[in-house]
Amino acid sequence: MAPSTTPAPAASVFARSLDFRASLSRNRWNSFFSVLAGLFAVIAVIPLVLVLGYVLFMGGSLISARLLTELPPAPGLDGGGIGNAILGTIVVTLIASLIAIPVGVGGGIYLAEYSRSGWFAQFVRFGTNVLAGVPSIICGVFIYGLIVSTRVFFGQSYSAMAGGIALAVLMLPTVIKTTDEALKLVPQELRWGAIGIGASRFVTITRITLPAAFTPIATGVVLGIARAAGETAPLIFTALFSPFWPEGVFNPIATMSVLIFNFAIMPYEAQNALAWAASFVLVVMILGANLFARWVGRFTRA
Amino acid sequence: MAASESTDLFVLRRRPPQEKLVDQGFRQLAVLLASLVGLVLLGILLVVLFGSREAMARFGLGFLVISDWDPVGDTYGAFTAIYGTIVTSILALFIAVPLGVGTAIFITENLIPLRLRQLLGIMVELLAAIPSVVLGLWAIFVMEPFIRPGLELLHQTLGWMPFFSTVPQGPGMAPAILILVVMVLPIITAIARDSLQQVPPELRQAAYGVGTTRWGAILQVILPAAVSGITGGVMLALGRAMGETMAVTMIIGNSNNFSLSLLAPGNTISSMLANQFGEADGFQVSALMYAAFVLMVLTLIVNVLAQWIVRRLSLKYS
Amino acid sequence: MPSPSLTHHNSSEFCMELENVGISYGGNEAVKGVYMQIPRGKVTAFIGPSGCGKSTVLRALNRMNDLIDGCTIKGRVIFDGQDLYAPQVDPVEVRRRIGMVFQKPNPFPKSIYENIAFGARINGYRGDMDELVERSLRKAAIWDETKDKLKESGYALSGGQQQRLCIARAIAIEPEVILMDEPCSALDPISTLKIEEMMHELKKSYTIVIVTHNMQQAVRVSDMTGFFNVTPKADGDGKVGCLEEFAETETIFNAPTQQATQDYVSGRFG
Numbered sequence: 047m048a049p050s051t052t053p054a055p056a057a058s059v060f061a062r063s064l065d066f067r068a069s070l071s072r073n074r075w076n077s078f079f080s081v082l083a084g085l086f087a088v089i090a091v092i093p094l095v096l097v098l099g100y101v102l103f104m105g106g107s108l109i110s111a112r113l114l115t116e117l118p119p120a121p122g123l124d125g126g127g128i129g130n131a132i133l134g135t136i137v138v139t140l141i142a143s144l145i146a147i148p149v150g151v152g153g154g155i156y157l158a159e160y161s162r163s164g165w166f167a168q169f170v171r172f173g174t175n176v177l178a179g180v181p182s183i184i185c186g187v188f189i190y191g192l193i194v195s196t197r198v199f200f201g202q203s204y205s206a207m208a209g210g211i212a213l214a215v216l217m218l219p220t221v222i223k224t225t226d227e228a229l230k231l232v233p234q235e236l237r238w239g240a241i242g243i244g245a246s247r248f249v250t251i252t253r254i255t256l257p258a259a260f261t262p263i264a265t266g267v268v269l270g271i272a273r274a275a276g277e278t279a280p281l282i283f284t285a286l287f288s289p290f291w292p293e294g295v296f297n298p299i300a301t302m303s304v305l306i307f308n309f310a311i312m313p314y315e316a317q318n319a320l321a322w323a324a325s326f327v328l329v330v331m332i333l334g335a336n337l338f339a340r341w342v343g344r345f346t347r348a
Numbered sequence: 349m350a351a352s353e354s355t356d357l358f359v360l361r362r363r364p365p366q367e368k369l370v371d372q373g374f375r376q377l378a379v380l381l382a383s384l385v386g387l388v389l390l391g392i393l394l395v396v397l398f399g400s401r402e403a404m405a406r407f408g409l410g411f412l413v414i415s416d417w418d419p420v421g422d423t424y425g426a427f428t429a430i431y432g433t434i435v436t437s438i439l440a441l442f443i444a445v446p447l448g449v450g451t452a453i454f455i456t457e458n459l460i461p462l463r464l465r466q467l468l469g470i471m472v473e474l475l476a477a478i479p480s481v482v483l484g485l486w487a488i489f490v491m492e493p494f495i496r497p498g499l500e501l502l503h504q505t506l507g508w509m510p511f512f513s514t515v516p517q518g519p520g521m522a523p524a525i526l527i528l529v530v531m532v533l534p535i536i537t538a539i540a541r542d543s544l545q546q547v548p549p550e551l552r553q554a555a556y557g558v559g560t561t562r563w564g565a566i567l568q569v570i571l572p573a574a575v576s577g578i579t580g581g582v583m584l585a586l587g588r589a590m591g592e593t594m595a596v597t598m599i600i601g602n603s604n605n606f607s608l609s610l611l612a613p614g615n616t617i618s619s620m621l622a623n624q625f626g627e628a629d630g631f632q633v634s635a636l637m638y639a640a641f642v643l644m645v646l647t648l649i650v651n652v653l654a655q656w657i658v659r660r661l662s663l664k665y666s
Numbered sequence: 667m668p669s670p671s672l673t674h675h676n677s678s679e680f681c682m683e684l685e686n687v688g689i690s691y692g693g694n695e696a697v698k699g700v701y702m703q704i705p706r707g708k709v710t711a712f713i714g715p716s717g718c719g720k721s722t723v724l725r726a727l728n729r730m731n732d733l734i735d736g737c738t739i740k741g742r743v744i745f746d747g748q749d750l751y752a753p754q755v756d757p758v759e760v761r762r763r764i765g766m767v768f769q770k771p772n773p774f775p776k777s778i779y780e781n782i783a784f785g786a787r788i789n790g791y792r793g794d795m796d797e798l799v800e801r802s803l804r805k806a807a808i809w810d811e812t813k814d815k816l817k818e819s820g821y822a823l824s825g826g827q828q829q830r831l832c833i834a835r836a837i838a839i840e841p842e843v844i845l846m847d848e849p850c851s852a853l854d855p856i857s858t859l860k861i862e863e864m865m866h867e868l869k870k871s872y873t874i875v876i877v878t879h880n881m882q883q884a885v886r887v888s889d890m891t892g893f894f895n896v897t898p899k900a901d902g903d904g905k906v907g908c909l910e911e912f913a914e915t916e917t918i919f920n921a922p923t924q925q926a927t928q929d930y931v932s933g934r935f936g
Contacts (some may be wrong), residue, residue: 090448090472170382182593187399218384239768239772240774242836243836278594361762361789
């Protein structure tokens with residue numbers, strides 16, 4: 047607590063100076079808290095600097111054409127690359143996007159355009175928030191129970207498809223919220239303008255409001271994809287891992303995130319090094335997407 | 349009237365049935381897609397409940413208080429993991445809340461130039477974008493070796509307390525707590541910043557108007573006005589910390605032996621799932637599903653509470 | 667348009683008729699007991715103090731109130747011999763024949779040309795689009811200012827120009843009625859003058875209903891005037907809007923029959 051006044055009984059007798067006195071306890075407390083807050087802010091960004099530094103240094107030095115295009119070596123052997131994991135991350139993320147974007151944008155359209163305050167909309171909004179809070183590992187357990195253990199896809203258990211669906215469950219709340227909020231920012235007058243000249247809801251949404259909200263939706267979706275691409279927990283026992291090149295979407299598939307997890311805890315230096323390299327590629331991809339989304343967002347707002 | 353001479357040029361003035369069908373169909377599609385959220389939630393609950401029914405029938409509520417997890421003897425109790433989940437996340441919050449709120453204040457106040465503040469804000473947000481598994485890798489190879497001397501010192505000086513009674517030997521609860529701090533810090537900072545920015549500027553002016561200092565205004569007027577938003581954010585962060593998997597799994601040691609010591613290896617529900625689910629079969633799967641159910645209930649309670657607090661805040665300002 | 671309704675048109679001097687119209691928002695009554703006959707090919711103005719429900723009644727004339735959650739209407743709004751609120755009526759078709767211009771200029775984030783062509787296309791326009799765009803912009807008295815920049819964004823225009831673009835957009839679908847909800851309230855006096863001049867031209871082809879806060883404007887542009895007022899509710903709890911008096915504009919401003927109208931037009935309240 048900052049004590050604020052200095053009671054001075056004699057003050058009314060003498061003319062009081064208005065000069066700043068750093069020695070006053072209120073001014074000392076003020077400086078103390080300012081320095082403390084600054085210190086906290088510095089502590090908060092230290093991990094980012096350190097993690098980025100290590101990943102860029104440890105991983106960046108390993109990057110080569112071979113690393114990006116070859117298969118990982120057998121445990122204990124040197125060389126090789128993470129080509130299959132890069133491809134796998136792209137495949138799984140693509141599957142997740144193809145599911146989560148249409149479903150999420152559709153759900154967001156319902157919330158913002160058809161029923162802003164009905165009980166069903168309230169329920170869907172609440173459900174979206176709850177789903178956003180479900181731990182990502184539970185998404186994995188869910189898809190394991192629903193798809194992997196029941197072998198619904200041609201008798202296959204672990205598969206790229208299962209992993210993609212698990213990530214889609216994770217992305218869904220992000221996409222719905224992004225769409226809902228972006229559409230709510232579109233001025234109501236624009237909607238009236240279209241409806242007032244006889245446009246149907248369908249035409250108003252697809253031709254006027256969705257295009258007007260495109261940038262914020264795209265920004266949010268890109269951030270959602272970037273987050274999903276780095277997720278590991280939903281993939282460990284859905285997409286599993288594979289030391290080989292992807293064999294279609296109904297077979298286990300390697301991903302960079304699972305590769306990092308598996309190789310980080312192996313007692314071999316070559317595998318550890320590949321984990322750092324995969325971290326480098328993943329972090330560059332994700333931060334690139336983040337900075338790109340930010341730049342697009344700022345560019346259009348101005 | 350003049351309009352009617354060219355009215356026949358507007359062939360859709362009377363809407364054909366197809367057009368109405370598209371309009372109706374689109375609405376119904378949107379309703380269907382929106383209801384998928386509810387279906388997925390229900391699906392998660394059903395799959396986890398269905399999967400855990402055998403373990404529930406055999407262990408009942410004893411599962412929550414027994415710390416014996418023995419796949420060989422096929423007997424399971426999740427107390428170690430539940431204890432680890434709660435202790436790591438709450439201790440992580442104890443460190444992360446002052447750091448996050450302090451950072452948020454520093455970013456919203458004008459102590460340093462705007463550009464620098466924006467840069468700080470972006471850096472904290474980017475920290476949230478780094479995948480958990482990468483933080484885990486960093487924790488194994490960089491952070492844990494770096495902090496181990498500190499933990500050893502802690503053991504030597506405070507070893508008489510049960511919480512520091514074991515010799516640190518690498519992975520354990522303490523490094524897991526630290527990596528959790530790194531993971532929830534961006535959430536707390538972001539939400540605290542939003543809550544602080546929502547406080548009406550008139551309040552600050554009123555405080556300055558009666559002659560308070562900057563920190564007098566922050567601590568006595570602005571923070572109290574933002575407190576329910578910040579509390580909601582802290583609850584969300586707690587939910588995230590309890591469910592956080594990868595970084596914790598990689599650094600906590602995954603030991604099912606119960607120990608009070610923070611320097612000893614431990615376990616959380618999510619790291620237990622990550623580690624064992626792939627190789628489990630038979631009854632162990634059911635026990636893991638039961639543990640997953642416990643985790644779901646824990647995070648659900650925390651998240652619903654968080655939403656309730658946040659909603660109360662928005663009502664207050666509208 | 668089918669010929670029977672066309673004959674119905676010409677036989678009746680009234681374009682729209684309101685019979686005991688009452689409108690509520692979520693159980694809260696906003697306007698009640700409105701009877702009105704809006705003449706064809708004339709300009710009808712709605713005036714009255716804030717909160718008297720004149721905009722609400724205007725929006726009821728092409729079912730824009732459908733967009734507001736919890737808004738319900740009682741009574742009948744007859745247009746072209748049909749009740750607009752009959753269950754089988756399609757509100758989208760209603761709005762294709764009764765266009766609307768809003769308080770705030772709201773051009774689409776498209777080019778000037780596309781702003782006009784958009785409405786025409788969704789109404790299935792089969793004629794020469796370039797010609798329609800030019801004709802609409804000319805009618806809205808904005809052709810000279812825009813003919814060289816039809817491909818530029820509608821947002822590049824000034825506020826007054828944007829509003830005229832919105833009027834051109836409404837004209838382009840060739841509706842029978844144009845509703846204007848305080849179209850000049852956000853504009854400067856010169857733009858207001860241009861729009862008023864244009865309305866004198868437009869009423870040769872369309873029936874116009876305009877809500878205005880500005881009594882001089884009502885005198886300048888309208889043939890008929892409806893004065894809306896607020897009265898205490900029967901249960902004494904809050905106020906409700908009603909149509910106090912509806913007559914030729916000259917009568918309303920020079921020899922109103924109601925004392926409230928007299929007080930309002932002479933500036934004694936409101």
